[in-house]
Amino acid sequence: MAPWGDAKLLFSCILLIACCCTVTVAEIPMDCCLTVRNATVPKHRVADYRKQNAGEGCSISAMILLTRRGVKLCVPVDAPWLTEVVNHIHTVREHCKKQNFKGKRCFGVKP
Incomplete structure (x- = not known):
């Protein structure tokens, strides 16, 4: 050859x-939400969140809430109570940043 x-x-x-x-x-x-549950989640139980958009690898739009114990909850993006939860998460993050993640309030919160 x-x-x-x-x-x-x-x-x-x-x-x-x-x-x-x-x-x-x-x-x-x-890791996508296949369904959403329209139940109110107490804001003090939520440590983090992220948005899932339809068409970006997942079939539906949803907000994924991560509880302080690591449980993922899928809720609708347009839930009226969701803005209060998101604002609370931002407030807790700022507080925990100042406290260097010490204390009961910062349990499960990601920077």
């Missing part, structure tokens, strides 16, 4: 491996 034939075979193998790795990385599962 000619030297160019070996180079083409090597390039083809590298290209095949790169394509397989790309497909594998693209299939990383996401």
Whole structure:
């Protein structure tokens, strides 16, 4: 076989491996809410939150609340009580930042 034939075979193998790795990385599962529960969550139990947007790997839009004990709760984004909970989380974060995460109020709060 000619030297160019070996180079083409090597390039083809590298290209095949790169394509397989790309497909594998693209299939990383996401932690999505499949349903939401429209029950009020007491603000003192919530330590953190994040927003889930529909079309960005998940099928529905939701707010994921993380309790101080590490439980994830899925609630609707447009819940009227949610703004009060989010404001409370920001207030607690600022307080805990000043206290260097010490005290009962800062239990489970992420910086």
